[in-house]
Amino acid sequence: MKVLSKASAYGLRALLYIVAHKKHGDYVSIREMSEELNISFHFLTKILQSLTQQGLLESYRGPNGGITLKRPPNEIFLIDVVKILDGEDFFDTCLLSLPGCGEAEPCPVHDFWKVTKAALKNEFASTSLTELGTKISENRLRLTDD
Secondary structure, eight states: OOOSOHHHHHHHHHHHHHHHHSOTTOOBOHHHHHHHHTOOHHHHHHHHHHHHHTTSEEEEOSTTOEEEESSOGGGOBHHHHHHHHHOTTGGGSOTTOOTTOSSSSOOTTHHHHHHHHHHHHHHHHHOBHHHHHHHHHHHTOOOSOO
């Protein structure tokens, strides 16, 4: 089951790549990330531009340029990334995309989704990039589809 858009999934993968493979403050080449994560360079660039415009990343042009986290990874939570890339209302929408779905006019999965998305929102709001970066490093978890 896919919950996140490709943009959010790729954005999270890119940020986790930075956290797991680079020291805080080191700039990472977008081309390098694109190749390592097997994500289209142009799509990744667009995603990273959004994250930069919203203050999660800092970019530097030039031969040794790239991107880096603007804040420490323990201050960036999954919910921050998802809200930027999938919208502020990501955790408020109907699973079936029905407009007006709510307590007054619920869809068939409203009760199930209300509980599930509340738990998901809580998990995203309490999980930082540091936590997941540590898991990646310690357990050699993958970020690619290879």
